Amino acid sequence: MSVEPLPQDIDPESRCRLPLPDRDELDKDAQKAFDSRANPKGGSLAGLRGPGGIRLHSPELSRGLRPANIRLRDPDVIDARTSELAILITAREHDCQFEWAAHEAESKKEGVSDEVVEIIRHRRPPTGLPEPDAALIIFGRELFGDHRVTPETYARLAALFDRRTLVDLVNLMGMYAMTVASLIAFDAQLPEGTPPGLPPR
Structure with a gap:
């Protein structure tokens, strides 16, 4: 089965229009988030190639959304x-x-x-x-x-x-x-x- 070529504006590493976030440019908290997503055992299908990696380009946004994400995905809140x-x-x-x-x-x-x-x-x-x-x-x-x-x-x-x-x-x-x-x-x-x-x- 042939592999479809990526659109011209897609970064081949990130598989989106943004490059992967540069770990060295992140603060310590964002580096921890980077490492958890880069770990293949982290449990995320997307890893850094998806919304988690995209949001790390704005570490404050990524950090700010985390509490809401944790609450809304808590099975004691919504099964x-x-x-x-x-x-x-x-x-x-x-x-x-x-x-x-x-x-x-x-x-x-x-x-x-x-x-x-x-x-x-x-x-x-x-x-x-x-x-x-x-x-x-x-x-x-x-x-x-x-x-x-x-x-x-x-x-x-x-x-x-x-x-x-x-x-x-x-x-x-x-x-x-x-x-x-x-x-x-x-x-x-x-x-x-x-x-x-x-x-x-």
Whole structure:
């Protein structure tokens, strides 16, 4: 299978429009973040080739976002399955191949069924799905696609989550929409050998 050449403005090391951050130019705290992402055992698919590496070009931003990221990914705040479902919906509604690839397998590991993944991937109606899944899919499509949420959809979601969880869930999706903005603006390429998981636009 032939390897697609990278676009001309893509750095071959970082696989995006920015070079990899220079460790020697970072402060000690940012160097620790660099080292944790550069470590292949760190658990991140993207490592430095993705949002973590992009944000290290602005260490203060990277540092400032960390507490919110830790809170919103805490399974005691939002359970892991709901979190991964929300991230997958966000990736799909922004047509972000990179974020989809980073979370498709993880969402299945956390219990999101193949049926739900395919409904999200192909933007099919969530007919027959359990209410939490159907309500969240419709919410994400309205939020990111229509740029408004109907009273009916909001009421469905508000019936499923208490206020604090609902606020955290919406901000989790917002945080990943922000991540997607970086991935799109800097044209982060899929990891080598990873096929696109979303249909072409």
